[in-house]
Amino acid sequence: MAYLKKSPWLLHYDASSCNGCDIELLACLTPLYDVERFGIINTGNPKHADVFVITGGINELNREVVKNTYEQIPDPKVVVAVGICACSGGVFRECYNMAGGVDQVIPVDVYVPGCAARPESIIDGIVKALGILEEKREEMKEKEKKHGN
């Protein structure tokens, strides 16, 4: 039943990251960490994604982009903010062009702090997100039942 947990496809968006967290995230796909053994695939398409991973804080220019991308992901979906900038804005928090962390624009389910976040903690965060994904699926099912009745 819970196939979502066995095949989470990621969508990675670089909001305004310095590339530190991006490289650590991509390191998860390399032979050393190989997240594909858990069925995790890095897809470039929001319509195929289950987990939305964002690195870097949100700035005023990509606010709409993040919102739009999030809306294109079919339910159930979870959002993982990777790195301290994505969590809160980090050192760029007070900048004139920054909106702050990802949660200023879309609801975030898991925060993975760090500068840069280590691959181990990113994987840990995504595994946590899978639990939430499963909960959301059940909620979605119940909603469908209610509407059906």
Place this chain on the structure above:
Amino acid sequence: MGYEPGGGHVTSIITALAFVVLAPLVGGLVAGVDRKITARMQGRVGPPILQPFYDVAKLFEKEDVTVTPSQNLYIVAYLVFMIVSGAYFFAGGDFLLVIFAFTLAHVFIVLGAYAAYSPYSHIGAERELITLMAYEPMVIFTAVGLYMVTGSFYISDIATSTVPAILYLPGVFVGFLVILTIKLRKSPFDISTSHHAHQELVKGLTTEFAGPVLGKIEIAHWYETVVLLGMIYLFFGFNPVLAIVVIALAYLLEIFIDNTFSRMKWQWTMKSGWGVAATLGFLNLVIVYYLYMGV
């Protein structure tokens, strides 16, 4: 047999039904083994063998977000025609009709991609048409070659023929392996949509399909894989054990090619597809023709 295609209607129906039921299981397992071997070739552990089934099961759990409803109808047609052409193939039907139904199925997925309002989807559809153009001549040559050697276009006759077709058609066989790489969307030719490196054209052909619809495309692809591997069998119909071994080796070769080559431009797909058809395929047929003239 001769004029009675299939050599018995009951066996034809049983083999066709067996295809409809078993092909997704076989195709999914092949896809799983493919991903595992690919991972091992890259020095990774790789996903479980059953991963493709988890993926498709998950896709059916997801929300169906369709912008243009007609695109889903085309995908249903794609799946249905893929099953029909495969079932007709395994029922021992006419090879030419199988090829036409097979091509029609692909035309539907192209139409589906065109129906969506997305530039990525449209470029993917255009590239899929190019791959269709690239491999089609060689598929026809395969059918003609097998006809020249075994004297029949019926799969039932070709598959049970005692003539060692591979000895007469080595060029056609190698040509078929080349277009198999195109058909399976393996690396030098995965221009329309690909299994890896998903960032190319977002996802090309399948960009606009999500959830259950994407699941149907995957299932159709499993059916397709089984039909294509079945076509390899036709070259070795005289010895089923050898046929199975060659099918396994051919697929292994495809995985190896997939992992060795980088993606090429679409022009290269055309040149490869028509190149092998014009040289290996056509020359082989000419030689076989003259051999038979002497007999």
